[in-house]
Amino acid sequence: MPLKLNVPYSDKDVAKLKGAFWDLEQKTWFIPDHKDINDFQQWIDKSKVSVIIxxxxxxxxxxxxxxxxxxxxxxxxxxxxxxxxxxxxxxxxxxxxxxxxxxxxxxxxxxxxxxxxxxxxxxxxxxxxxxxxxxxxxxxxxxxxxxxxxxxxxxxxxxxxxxxxxxxxxxxxxxxxxxxxxxxxxxxxxxxxxxxxxxxxxxxxxxxxxxxxxxxx
Ligand SMILES: [Zn+2]
Structure with a gap:
């Protein structure tokens, strides 16, 4: 399933360019399954999360x-x-x-x-x-x-x-x-x-x- 990203407004163009999508319903940026999550590290809050299931x-x-x-x-x-x-x-x-x-x-x-x-x-x-x-x-x-x-x-x-x-x-x-x-x-x-x-x-x-x-x- 897709992974939600924590993209600040100022980063939205970079995120989009890298292949992130916007979810209208939940109003969040996300990446689909086939993307390498390591390319999107800066938008995953590692101060909170150490495991992504x-x-x-x-x-x-x-x-x-x-x-x-x-x-x-x-x-x-x-x-x-x-x-x-x-x-x-x-x-x-x-x-x-x-x-x-x-x-x-x-x-x-x-x-x-x-x-x-x-x-x-x-x-x-x-x-x-x-x-x-x-x-x-x-x-x-x-x-x-x-x-x-x-x-x-x-x-x-x-x-x-x-x-x-x-x-x-x-x-x-x-x-x-x-x-x-x-x-x-x-x-x-x-x-x-x-x-x-x-x-x-x-x-x-x-x-x-x-x-x-x-x-x-
Ligand atoms: Zn007991």
Whole structure:
């Protein structure tokens, strides 16, 4: 899907010359899929965004035992197998690199508004909070029963955690919900490299947002 650009009015002619387009409906500049996003770096706000997820984004849904009340609670993570992350090239210049293995994104400190609003409506217990373990604030899961913060370190970095599955039975617990959006989505978060990333989607459930909403009724 196209990527939105943050083009100031004074840059509009340069952006157009480079191949950016204007979206009338959303009043934003954008580039289509086949353009190299590194040619448009100056119009991507890297102070906010460290990962660009190609639309559609997935929300991975799982359950986890709350460390505080021991009840099972729903936990989510933004996930994708098609995204760009910031890195440095051989000249130490900042550059966007494409990744195409499944990744779960942990400790997001920024999620673009449109996606943040959608997540917030469906999963109100996923919200910005201060984690004492991480000594920082990020979008974190909270227990459906007692409200305790379910830290991403436990969910993403502990082997067998909700978003660090190691066994087929653990893959099968995961549901990926596809979130359609007109544009790609920027977030600031850590991404994962899992050696079993290719296997997980073969066993996990994958459903559309509509199917998920139907199931909940
Ligand atoms: Zn709890």
């Amino acid at each position: 190609k639309s559609p984004v997935s929300i991975a849904l799982n359950s986890s035992d709350c460390y505080k009340c021991a009840n099972k609670t729903a936990v989510i993570s933004i996930a994708s197998n098609n995204f760009y992350h910031l890195g440095a090239d051989e000249n130490e210049d900042e550059k966007w690199f494409r990744a195409d293995g499944l990744s779960f994104f942990s400790m997001p400190v920024f999620i673009e508004n449109e996606l943040a609003d959608k997540i917030n409506r469906l999963f109100p217990n996923y919200k910005i909070a201060y984690s004492k373990t991480a000594e920082s604030s990020y979008w974190a899961n909270h227990c459906d029963h007692c409200g305790a913060l379910q830290g991403d370190f436990f969910l993403h970095s502990e082997p067998g955690g909700a978003f660090f599955p190691l066994e087929i039975e653990e893959y099968e617990q995961l549901t990926f919900i596809t979130f359609p959006s007109k544009f790609d989505v920027g977030i600031d978060a850590n991404y994962s490299w899992l050696s079993n990333a290719d296997d997980i989607p073969n066993y996990a459930k994958s459903i559309t947002l509509e199917e998920f909403l139907d199931q909940r009724e």
